[in-house]
Amino acid sequence: MTMEKIQLFIQIIVSGLALGSIYALIALGFVVIYKATDVFNFAQGELMMVGAYLCFTFSTQLQLPFLYSFLLTLVFSAILSIIIEVLIIRPMVGEPMFSAVMVTLGLSFILQGIVGLIWGYDEHKLRNPFPDQPVSIGGVAISYEHLWTFVTTAILMTIFFLFFKHSKMGMGMRATAEDTDTAFLMGIDVKRIFTLSWVIAAVIASVGGIFLASVSYVKPIMSFVGLRAFPAIILGGMDSIPGAILGGLIIGVTENLTGGYLDHLLGGGVKEITAFVVVILIMMIRPYGLFGTEQIERV
Amino acid sequence: MTVTRHCKTSYREDMKIFQSPSIKVSLTVLIIGLLVFPFVANDYLIYIINLSGIAIIGAMGINILTGYTGQVSLGHAAFLAIGAYTSAILSSRVGLSFWITMPLAGGVAALAGLIVAIPSLRLKGFYIVITTMAFQFIVEHVIYRWDGLTLGDKGIGVPPVTIGTFVFDSGERFYFIILFMAILAILYAKNLTRTKTGRAFVAIRDRDISAEVIGVNLTQYKVTSFVISSFYAGVAGSLCAHHAGFIGPEHFTFFVSIEYVAMIIVGGMGTILGAIYGALFMTLLPEGLRVLSDALRGTFPVLVVRFAALQTVVYGLIIVLFLIIEPEGLSGIWRKIKVYWKNWPYTY
Numbered sequence: 001m002t003m004e005k006i007q008l009f010i011q012i013i014v015s016g017l018a019l020g021s022i023y024a025l026i027a028l029g030f031v032v033i034y035k036a037t038d039v040f041n042f043a044q045g046e047l048m049m050v051g052a053y054l055c056f057t058f059s060t061q062l063q064l065p066f067l068y069s070f071l072l073t074l075v076f077s078a079i080l081s082i083i084i085e086v087l088i089i090r091p092m093v094g095e096p097m098f099s100a101v102m103v104t105l106g107l108s109f110i111l112q113g114i115v116g117l118i119w120g121y122d123e124h125k126l127r128n129p130f131p132d133q134p135v136s137i138g139g140v141a142i143s144y145e146h147l148w149t150f151v152t153t154a155i156l157m158t159i160f161f162l163f164f165k166h167s168k169m170g171m172g173m174r175a176t177a178e179d180t181d182t183a184f185l186m187g188i189d190v191k192r193i194f195t196l197s198w199v200i201a202a203v204i205a206s207v208g209g210i211f212l213a214s215v216s217y218v219k220p221i222m223s224f225v226g227l228r229a230f231p232a233i234i235l236g237g238m239d240s241i242p243g244a245i246l247g248g249l250i251i252g253v254t255e256n257l258t259g260g261y262l263d264h265l266l267g268g269g270v271k272e273i274t275a276f277v278v279v280i281l282i283m284m285i286r287p288y289g290l291f292g293t294e295q296i297e298r299v
Numbered sequence: 300m301t302v303t304r305h306c307k308t309s310y311r312e313d314m315k316i317f318q319s320p321s322i323k324v325s326l327t328v329l330i331i332g333l334l335v336f337p338f339v340a341n342d343y344l345i346y347i348i349n350l351s352g353i354a355i356i357g358a359m360g361i362n363i364l365t366g367y368t369g370q371v372s373l374g375h376a377a378f379l380a381i382g383a384y385t386s387a388i389l390s391s392r393v394g395l396s397f398w399i400t401m402p403l404a405g406g407v408a409a410l411a412g413l414i415v416a417i418p419s420l421r422l423k424g425f426y427i428v429i430t431t432m433a434f435q436f437i438v439e440h441v442i443y444r445w446d447g448l449t450l451g452d453k454g455i456g457v458p459p460v461t462i463g464t465f466v467f468d469s470g471e472r473f474y475f476i477i478l479f480m481a482i483l484a485i486l487y488a489k490n491l492t493r494t495k496t497g498r499a500f501v502a503i504r505d506r507d508i509s510a511e512v513i514g515v516n517l518t519q520y521k522v523t524s525f526v527i528s529s530f531y532a533g534v535a536g537s538l539c540a541h542h543a544g545f546i547g548p549e550h551f552t553f554f555v556s557i558e559y560v561a562m563i564i565v566g567g568m569g570t571i572l573g574a575i576y577g578a579l580f581m582t583l584l585p586e587g588l589r590v591l592s593d594a595l596r597g598t599f600p601v602l603v604v605r606f607a608a609l610q611t612v613v614y615g616l617i618i619v620l621f622l623i624i625e626p627e628g629l630s631g632i633w634r635k636i637k638v639y640w641k642n643w644p645y646t647y
Contacts (some may be wrong), residue, residue, distance in 0.1 A: 040425050067572045091623045099622050102564060105557065106622070109615025116608025117601060193316050227436075227553075230429050238425075266444070273440045276433035284418045289424050 010140045012260045013253055016144035018215070020252020021153040024227035025208030025238060027244035028160065029031065029201030034238050035164070036173040038180075039089060040097070040256035042104040044205055045226010046111035051077050051206025052213035052222060053119050060127045067129075070210060081202030085195050093180075093194065093265050112223055123217040130214060145214040154206060157245050160200075164241065173197060177239070228255075228272070231279035237292020246290065251275050314493050333478055337471045345470045347586060352477035353538050354578035356484045358562045360531025361573075363488060365560065366569035367497065368524040369504030370419065374431035374533055375559040377438035380551035382408040382533025383540040384442065387455045390541075397460040401537045408533025409526045416525035420518055423507065435556050454547030457540045473542055480538060484531060489571050491527070500524055500529040504569070561618050567628030576629040583611060584617075 026044050032049045033041045054076050058069030079233045084107060130144035164170040175183040178191045213221060229248065236247025251274075259271030288294045307313040317323050337345055361375045382404035386574045389400040396587045415434050419427050449455065460467040460476065464481045467473045502510035511517050540546045558581055566577025588610055592602040602609050625631060 040428075088619055088623070095622075095626075098365075098369070099626065101371065101425065101428060102560065103619055103622050105560075106615045106618030109557070109611050110619065111615075113608045113610070113612030113615060116611060117605055120605065121608075227432070230432070234426070234429055269440060269444055273437050276436045279429060279433050280418055280437075283422055283426060283430050287422055 016256030112130025237289030380537030412529025
């Protein structure tokens with residue numbers, strides 16, 4: 001192997017990790033909602049897209065400084081998620097899995113359509129403060145967006161890991177997920193926990209959306225990335241936060257590797273379905289994922 | 300004590316298809332109406348009804364898998380695609396007759412269903428949702444990329460259906476093929492639900508562990524359900540190909556899969572009538588929306604320009620509202636209205 005090939009390989013791995021961080025952020029939001037409310041949120045990718053579009057409006061259309069637009073985006077997506085939770089999700093709590101899944105799927109359509117109605121279907125460039133020139137570490141170029149994505153993902157992961165492990169609210173969330181009725185009887189404000197989990201998920205998704213838009217464009221097809229994050233969620237285990245992160249990174253790297261090395265063999269576009277092939281394989285071998293808990297059911 | 304029409308004294312009576320003589324009469328009227336319909340309606344109306352007929356067959360399929368057996372599938376369009384492409388390729392390249400390719404399309408789709416069923420056997424609930432979704436995207440991808448077989452995004456032209464020298468080249472003529480197949484599909488589905496297999500499906504849906512305990516073979520019946528459902532989808536796909544005369548990958552996207560799930564949600568899960576109502580509703584909906592957005596062209600021009608977005612919002616809203624407000628769907632609403640009038644002036 002020549003030096004160049006090794007560099008190319010590392011380059012592929014690094015950008016795979018960056019892509020994987022986005023998946024990880026989406027997966028993280030999904031896991032938070034799932035852990036607290038037992039709802040499978042299909043609209044996580046759309047929450048991410050809405051975040052990106054909000055930031056685009058503030059930063060590019062209204063010309064606000066990036067940091068302010070970033071913060072405003074988080075506030076607005078938090079408000080949006082509260083509205084969603086109260087109007088759509090709360091009536092579905094306790095309903096069978098099918099209804100809860102389909103409601104979030106319907107929600108994802110609503111969000112997609114609203115974005116289409118407001119912003120249209122064109123691609124937009126998100127104005128961001130990251131320098132265009134990538135940093136070079138040992139001959140491997142890493143863009144600032146990627147670097148920031150890593151850092152933010154790492155920070156968010158640590159925060160939420162500690163939050164669930166040690167904070168009272170986090171423990172309340174875990175208790176609610178374990179058994180909603182008992183948690184309620186123990187004096188945990190279940191409603192607030194449900195809302196909070198949606199707020200957290202939406203905020204995390206928006207962060208992911210802003211970073212994803214920084215490396216590419218703000219476009220409606222972004223929400224598709226949310227669907228591609230499902231393999232990451234399954235791989236990591238649906239109720240595990242470290243699993244979500246690791247699953248995201250693995251899927252991101254795998255996608256990039258197959259895209260880099262198998263694309264010309266299989267005729268292009270392999271990258272887009274790698275994740276789905278992987279997920280079917282996981283289902284056959286270890287459906288509850290790397291870190292997930294295997295569910296034991298009783299009649 | 301007077302014995303009313305609601306009073307059933309045996310299971311056989313309860314399971315009867317024609318619960319009362321009046322249903323026979325109204326069904327006969329309906330069939331006659333359907334036979335006369337193409338001679339009085341215009342081309343556009345026939346086109347819409349043809350689409351609905353195909354949708355009904357497809358919806359029957361997903362209803363068996365999702366409505367009766369409880370295995371949520373987000374990959375129904377993939378099975379339709381497999382059926383459509385099988386039929387299109389066999390009739391345009393090999394030159395086989397539609398009457399051979401249609402059952403073959405069903406068969407190939409059923410085979411695909413068998414393959415998807417295998418990883419699904421250990422799984423349930425959300426995992427099946429993801430598996431079928433993954434299958435959908437993989438099939439879409441293969442159709443786009445396997446140029447040699449599917450011609451990729453250029454699509455395939457499909458020759459019209461013939462019997463001897465008679466050519467089914469207009470919507471009006473094709474209508475009768477669809478009508479015949481739809482009736483066949485409905486009858487088979489209705490009868491299936493009255494058999495041991497149908498009851499096993501429902502048992503699996505309601506509580507799979509209990510079903511296994513009372514002796515329902517989960518593997519066997521889940522696979523059966525997948526196979527029957529995909530056979531339906533394959534036939535619907537084949538009809539779709541020959542009806543349109545042209546198919547491309549854009550006809551069988553993830554969106555279409557969701558549309559089929561929406562059909563049975565809107566119509567009412569796990570009922571035959573529900574699948575019919577839902578298929579009709581979801582086929583007529585875009586047309587209704589088009590009329591509406593044209594009417595509002597003056598005040599909201601954005602609705603016409605971004606029609607696809609409007610359609611997406613409305614689909615989402617319909618799914619959400621039906622699930623929250625009326626989970627039993629249109630057939631549930633219809634049943635409640637009937638019960639109300641039967642018992643009137645009493646509440647029950």
